[in-house]
Amino acid sequence: SEPAASRMLLAARWRALKRRPMFHVKQEMTMQIIELPLSLIRVPDVRITSHMPPEIAEQFRSSVQAAGVLEPLLVVREGETYYLVNGLHRLQEAQIRGDATVPSAILDGTLREVLLWNLVTSGLHGRPKASEVRHVVRALEVEYAMDLVALRKATGLTEDYLSKVMWVNRALPRVQEALDEEVIALGHAVALARVDNKELQARLLDTLLTHPMRVDMFEQVCKGAAERAADGVPFVPADDLTDGHRDSTDPLCDNCRAPTPARRLQMVMLCPVCYGHAYEAMTSADAAASS
Numbered sequence: 001s002e003p004a005a006s007r008m009l010l011a012a013r014w015r016a017l018k019r020r021p022m023f024h025v026k027q028e029m030t031m032q033i034i035e036l037p038l039s040l041i042r043v044p045d046v047r048i049t050s051h052m053p054p055e056i057a058e059q060f061r062s063s064v065q066a067a068g069v070l071e072p073l074l075v076v077r078e079g080e081t082y083y084l085v086n087g088l089h090r091l092q093e094a095q096i097r098g099d100a101t102v103p104s105a106i107l108d109g110t111l112r113e114v115l116l117w118n119l120v121t122s123g124l125h126g127r128p129k130a131s132e133v134r135h136v137v138r139a140l141e142v143e144y145a146m147d148l149v150a151l152r153k154a155t156g157l158t159e160d161y162l163s164k165v166m167w168v169n170r171a172l173p174r175v176q177e178a179l180d181e182e183v184i185a186l187g188h189a190v191a192l193a194r195v196d197n198k199e200l201q202a203r204l205l206d207t208l209l210t211h212p213m214r215v216d217m218f219e220q221v222c223k224g225a226a227e228r229a230a231d232g233v234p235f236v237p238a239d240d241l242t243d244g245h246r247d248s249t250d251p252l253c254d255n256c257r258a259p260t261p262a263r264r265l266q267m268v269m270l271c272p273v274c275y276g277h278a279y280e281a282m283t284s285a286d287a288a289a290s291s
Helices: 002-019 054-067 088-097 111-121 130-144 148-155 159-168 173-180 186-193 198-210 215-230 272-290
Strands: 032-037 073-078 081-086 101-108
Touching: 054 088, 073 111, 081 088, 081 101, 081 111, 088 101, 111 130, 111 148, 130 148, 130 159, 130 173, 148 159, 159 173, 159 186, 173 186, 173 198, 186 198, 186 215, 198 215, 215 272
Parallel strands: 073 101
Antiparallel strands: 032 101, 073 081
16 A cells, blocks of 8 residues: 555665664664654754755645655654654645644654754755754754764764854854845855954955855955955944944945945946955045045
8 A cells, every 4th residue: 555655665764864874873763653643743943944946846735635645754752742853845735635644753852863863854855955954053052062073973964064054153143144045155154254353244245245256256255355354454344233233234335335225236347356456445545534
């Protein structure tokens, strides 16, 4: 039957996952597959949800509505509470269908395992958002005191990737918001986070928002700007940028610092080196005018 076939498929996947270095679970752990009432399943506030292309998502919805949920959810049981690890889209479609129960693979664990296994399995059914990954990593850092080494060992994710995510968690809130809204890429956010000067970090973000560029080019811009700032090259202070907030969400003009809608800002075709020279000339002129 179809339910039996789906259980056999999940069991095979579970055995394969246990053999993978990135999925560190105790070999003696057993998985119980049951029909779990939807009302008992709790979706954690912090989690990663896989995102499917629109055409794939539509096919998925049609399939579930026609045949029901065939592949069990992955759920962690802590006491009397059942936390969803993987399968939010299936859970939502089951709710739309009006199903009372849904096939679920049950593992015993804690919220720590929920976060870790969600981090590991998030890419199995679609593309995870970098913003959601950073929230889960942040929770593991703060609530469970897991550092880079511990996270790498527990998930098998590369040290380079985890390091980038952890860097972004130390960036200005504006940088994190831009990543969350997918206005900038993870590489852009990492380059900004590595700029210690928070005011400069905010101004570089404004530059990126008005003059989009590839990650590798932007990394050079950030590196050059940080080096000039370390050499004492003056720049005009911005209003209330040290904490990453200001009244207007519009980017600032690099010359007068006035918040200006992005559509009204003019693109200047300069390479990173020439842009740096022009920027230095502007700030020097402003400093001389104000003295």
